[in-house]
Amino acid sequence: MSHNPIRPWRDVQRRKSRQIMVGKVPVGGDAPISVQTMTNTLTTDIKATLDQILRAADVGVDIVRVSTPDEDSTRALREIVRESPVPIVADIHFHYKRAIEAAEAGAACLRINPGNIGDAKRVAEVVKAAKDHGCSIRIGVNAGSLEKQLLEKYGEPCPDAMVESGLDHIKLLQDNDFHEFKISCKASDVFLSAAAYQQLAAATDAPIHLGITEAGGLMSGTVKSAIGLGSLLWFGIGDTIRVSLSADPVEEVKVGYEILKSLGLRTRGVQIISCPSCARQGFDVIKTVEALEKRLEHIKTPMSLSIIGCVVNGPGEALMTDIGFTGGGNGNGMIYLAGKQSHRMGNDQMIDHIVELVEKKAAELDAAEAQAAE
Numbered sequence: 001m002s003h004n005p006i007r008p009w010r011d012v013q014r015r016k017s018r019q020i021m022v023g024k025v026p027v028g029g030d031a032p033i034s035v036q037t038m039t040n041t042l043t044t045d046i047k048a049t050l051d052q053i054l055r056a057a058d059v060g061v062d063i064v065r066v067s068t069p070d071e072d073s074t075r076a077l078r079e080i081v082r083e084s085p086v087p088i089v090a091d092i093h094f095h096y097k098r099a100i101e102a103a104e105a106g107a108a109c110l111r112i113n114p115g116n117i118g119d120a121k122r123v124a125e126v127v128k129a130a131k132d133h134g135c136s137i138r139i140g141v142n143a144g145s146l147e148k149q150l151l152e153k154y155g156e157p158c159p160d161a162m163v164e165s166g167l168d169h170i171k172l173l174q175d176n177d178f179h180e181f182k183i184s185c186k187a188s189d190v191f192l193s194a195a196a197y198q199q200l201a202a203a204t205d206a207p208i209h210l211g212i213t214e215a216g217g218l219m220s221g222t223v224k225s226a227i228g229l230g231s232l233l234w235f236g237i238g239d240t241i242r243v244s245l246s247a248d249p250v251e252e253v254k255v256g257y258e259i260l261k262s263l264g265l266r267t268r269g270v271q272i273i274s275c276p277s278c279a280r281q282g283f284d285v286i287k288t289v290e291a292l293e294k295r296l297e298h299i300k301t302p303m304s305l306s307i308i309g310c311v312v313n314g315p316g317e318a319l320m321t322d323i324g325f326t327g328g329g330n331g332n333g334m335i336y337l338a339g340k341q342s343h344r345m346g347n348d349q350m351i352d353h354i355v356e357l358v359e360k361k362a363a364e365l366d367a368a369e370a371q372a373a374e
Helices: 046-058 071-083 096-105 120-133 148-154 159-174 190-203 218-234 249-262 285-295 314-318 350-373
Strands: 020-022 025-027 034-038 063-067 088-091 109-112 136-142 181-186 240-242 270-274 303-308 323-327 332-337 340-346
Touching: 020 136, 020 181, 034 249, 046 063, 046 071, 046 249, 063 071, 071 088, 071 096, 088 096, 096 109, 096 120, 109 120, 120 136, 120 159, 136 159, 148 159, 159 181, 159 190, 181 190, 190 218, 218 249, 240 249, 270 285, 285 303, 285 350, 303 314, 303 350, 314 323, 314 332, 323 350, 332 350, 340 350
Parallel strands: 034 063, 034 240, 063 088, 088 109, 109 136, 136 181, 270 303, 303 323
Antiparallel strands: 020 025, 323 332, 332 340
16 A cells, blocks of 8 residues: 555555565565566577566566467576576466476466366366476466357456456366465456456455556557556556556566556656646757656666756646756756755756766665665
8 A cells, every 4th residue: 555644645545465476576465566577589589588588677577477388488498587587477378288397497477377278187287386386376367368158158258257267267276275376357458457357356365467468559558558557556456567568578667667656656766757848948848858768767766857848837846856957048947956946057968967966866865775774
């Protein structure tokens, strides 16, 4: 739960769920909502896959999923797991042996649809491998691959069908005395996803993995995911998220953090508050923000920065940010520190100066946190 006694309308009351471990990352309970992505390289190309994982880790990913469609992939997984700085989820769709091989290779979690694995004996073998190797399991229900009998029963993918599928799969694991699982019920339709997740959240205390599947490209997929995931998170549903984009996995991580930051559920790096710009702007706001986003990517310390083109809203926004810059006249603007006017700065120097101020503030905050931890 995020708690704000001064502004209670910002509070998010998170659903109570059990906590499991995905490698070293806690999921559910009172753990921070984790951010995931999935590699889109050939898993057998170990170097390319690891390079992608490392780039995602650099922007803060907590967990990475890797597809393991064949034996060569599960063989490659062993080295990938060994070199990865974050826990790896092995994506299993049909063959139960791939799940067993992935567990033996060191995967922290197996993403499976138990109904696709085979008969009860094969499910039991997968569960045994997970227990033996300390794996958790994600039950992945997808509107596009619901069981034939459920489609016949309900006529089409719908929330009731998705939740029934999920609960049936939960029972398969529980019948094998396995409880280290989380669950998702994804659809590409925002309404269907949101309704299914709300119903699922009321039916189980398992940690919930949120996602809008096949959301689309960078722009459309971001909007769709922000609406779907954002609305669910706002109402307390969701313990771990993945934004599914037809884009670089690094972008999925960035969007995931922006969704969480917008709800005050998690912070990382510099949150830039900027105006869309207009004829009143005292400097080129758009180019300035683009430059600052690139130059401040390396900052991991949470802080806020306002970049406003004029004095209409600039001083007010600066009151609520760590550092601010408001455009003025004659090629100058005002720097704000901790909400207060500090000094004037020429537009031609402000980008370098703001970067310097942010880096200095980040160092101060990091030092204070380190001292508090001693």
